[in-house]
Amino acid sequence: MPVRLYNTLTQKIEDFVPATPGKVKLYVCGITVYDLAHAGHGRTYTTFDVLVRFLRARGFEVSHCQNVTDVDDKIVNRAKERGEEPLALSKRMGELAEEHLAAIGCMRPTSMPRVSTTIDGIVDLTQRLIQKGSAYVAETPHGKDVYYSVRSFPGYGKLSRRNLDDLRAGASERLAAGAVDVKKDPLDFALWKAAGPDGFGFDSPWGKGRPGWHIECSAMAFKELGEHIDIHGGGMDLVFPHHENEIAQSEACSGKELARFWMHGGFLEIDSEKMAKSLGNFVTIKDVLEKNDPEGYRYFVLGTHYRGPLSFDVEKHDDGRVTFPGLDEAERRMDYLYATRDALVSLADGSEPGEPNILQGQAEVVAGAKERVLEALDRDLNTPVALSVLAELGKAGNEIVMQAPKMKKDPAKHEAVRKLAASAVRALAAACAPLGLMQAEPEAYWKRTKARRLRLRGLAAADIDAKVAARTEARKAKDFAKADAIRKELAAVGVEVFDAADGSSWKITL
RNA sequence: GGUGCGGUAGCCAAGUGGUUAGGCAACGGUUUGCAAAACCGUCAUACGUCGGUUCGAAUCCGAUCCGCACCUCCA
Numbered sequence: 001m002p003v004r005l006y007n008t009l010t011q012k013i014e015d016f017v018p019a020t021p022g023k024v025k026l027y028v029c030g031i032t033v034y035d036l037a038h039a040g041h042g043r044t045y046t047t048f049d050v051l052v053r054f055l056r057a058r059g060f061e062v063s064h065c066q067n068v069t070d071v072d073d074k075i076v077n078r079a080k081e082r083g084e085e086p087l088a089l090s091k092r093m094g095e096l097a098e099e100h101l102a103a104i105g106c107m108r109p110t111s112m113p114r115v116s117t118t119i120d121g122i123v124d125l126t127q128r129l130i131q132k133g134s135a136y137v138a139e140t141p142h143g144k145d146v147y148y149s150v151r152s153f154p155g156y157g158k159l160s161r162r163n164l165d166d167l168r169a170g171a172s173e174r175l176a177a178g179a180v181d182v183k184k185d186p187l188d189f190a191l192w193k194a195a196g197p198d199g200f201g202f203d204s205p206w207g208k209g210r211p212g213w214h215i216e217c218s219a220m221a222f223k224e225l226g227e228h229i230d231i232h233g234g235g236m237d238l239v240f241p242h243h244e245n246e247i248a249q250s251e252a253c254s255g256k257e258l259a260r261f262w263m264h265g266g267f268l269e270i271d272s273e274k275m276a277k278s279l280g281n282f283v284t285i286k287d288v289l290e291k292n293d294p295e296g297y298r299y300f301v302l303g304t305h306y307r308g309p310l311s312f313d314v315e316k317h318d319d320g321r322v323t324f325p326g327l328d329e330a331e332r333r334m335d336y337l338y339a340t341r342d343a344l345v346s347l348a349d350g351s352e353p354g355e356p357n358i359l360q361g362q363a364e365v366v367a368g369a370k371e372r373v374l375e376a377l378d379r380d381l382n383t384p385v386a387l388s389v390l391a392e393l394g395k396a397g398n399e400i401v402m403q404a405p406k407m408k409k410d411p412a413k414h415e416a417v418r419k420l421a422a423s424a425v426r427a428l429a430a431a432c433a434p435l436g437l438m439q440a441e442p443e444a445y446w447k448r449t450k451a452r453r454l455r456l457r458g459l460a461a462a463d464i465d466a467k468v469a470a471r472t473e474a475r476k477a478k479d480f481a482k483a484d485a486i487r488k489e490l491a492a493v494g495v496e497v498f499d500a501a502d503g504s505s506w507k508i509t510l
Numbered sequence: 511g512g513u514g515c516g517g518u519a520g521c522c523a524a525g526u527g528g529u530u531a532g533g534c535a536a537c538g539g540u541u542u543g544c545a546a547a548a549c550c551g552u553c554a555u556a557c558g559u560c561g562g563u564u565c566g567a568a569u570c571c572g573a574u575c576c577g578c579a580c581c582u583c584c585a
Binding site for chain 1: 511512514515516522523524525531532533534542544545548549577578579580582583584585
């Protein structure tokens with residue numbers, strides 16, 4: 001079955017075939033780094049990270065270019081507020097964004113060009129557009145601007161399905177609000193803007209200035225990937241005008257189709273509204289990492305198809321704690337998967353994976369898991385179905401663990417079930433890989449989640465250990481009233497105690 | 511006004527013409543000193559509303575209601 005992806009350009013799910021067999025050129029619009037990256041950015045980049053992992057798992061060689069917008073009016077304004085150099089601010093925020101995206105499991109793109117180091121390409125592209133009659137220079141009080149002439153490009157609106165006359169009404173109204181009109185047509189957009197009174201800018205044939213927002217992506221895509229790419233992606237909010245303008249610039253210049261496929265991720269919402277910096281309702285990735293495990297966040301994101309809206313809940317508890325219930329639930333599922341893997345590993349006990357003739361139903365789930373995940377992703381990255389495969393695999397794994405003791409008396413059967421357990425461990429890793437889940441060593445996962453949950457509850461492991469030890473003493477003395485009292489006391493502060501044959505352990509409630 | 515997206519059982523969420531999605535919660539079991547975890551079972555013949563097409567519709571067509579986004583910077 002071929003890889004199938006939804007294409008915004010055609011509004012259909014289509015078979016994906018790259019221009020060069022086996023090689024995929026992917027360009028993803030990156031972040032404007034004037035502030036911390038938020039959970040909505042995280043969702044989009046997680047989607048494309050899964051796309052990359054999946055395409056590679058399907059045997060494609062993927063070049064993934066994702067830009068960093070480090071030159072922009074918002075950066076200049078924010079820097080001014082803080083009394084900082086614009087490029088110093090964007091460098092700092094860019095590094096934090098990279099760090100936070102890496103933390104939530106997004107692999108580093110193959111290339112991450114910046115506007116500040118692509119000025120030559122941007123100037124070159126702008127000049128070519130002027131020469132072709134697609135752009136023109138306009139005089140402003142500060143110097144020279146360059147605008148793209150939208151009406152010179154016949155295909156304008158093909159991605160976002162807008163017609164120029166509908167757009168014009170809105171654009172005219174905006175102009176009445178007081179902007180200086182140096183454009184020949186209200187729809188025209190800037191390729192180059194003269195430096196403002198702040199003086200921040202780069203040298204160019206039109207004097208000191210800086211690029212418009214859209215031109216950078218055209219220049220970077222050309223430079224890093226060439227004039228025709230296979231997939232161009234970003235958030236839903238970029239369809240218009242950003243991607244529409246990119247198409248106009250790039251295609252007017254090269255005469256080639258910029259991208260065969262256009263993919264757009266849906267929004268992360270809070271209270272049914274888009275999470276956005278401009279609305280002030282955002283939760284940063286840093287906030288998420290404070291409260292939840294990064295893989296829990298990833299599981300949460302992948303639980304909804306990438307094109308649909310995903311609602312991010314925030315809950316304020318009576319005791320003053322603020323939690324993200326959706327992330328907590330997802331994190332419990334990660335606990336389940338890691339715990340299942342631990343149980344399988346200890347059952348396998350060094351045994352080699354195999355396909356033994358035992359526990360047929362479970363063995364079938366184990367054998368088919370990886371391919372079923374890939375098949376789910378074949379269908380326009382259907383990650384929720386992929387996660388349902390993980391759920392079934394986890395259940396099969398626990399069933400294997402549960403059945404094993406019954407086979408202890410028969411060495412051949414027990415050996416077989418250990419082989420199956422080893423296969424299940426391997427299947428879990430293989431099924432999770434294209435999703436970027438279970439990337440941590442189990443010990444590391446338990447260590448980091450425990451440390452974080454203790455911190456959030458304001459608890460110390462030593463205190464809990466002492467109470468659990470006291471309870472163990474009470475249990476040995478058959479003083480169950482006291483043991484239960486201690487359990488209740490711990491439960492009240494969010495600690496669950498459970499007893500096993502080899503002693504008691506505890507866990508912080510999420 | 512223009513352009514899109516979405517409304518599926520208590521909650522979250524797949525499914526685009528005909529055979530179990532999956533998860534959470536709740537309840538009943540197995541297990542346990544009691545619990546928890548894990549597993550089994552129930553909730554589940556659910557698909558915003560009204561019409562139409564069809565042997566058959568959550569799925570196709572028409573109308574309509576509701577929510578959201580984009581049309582200005584936005585992942």
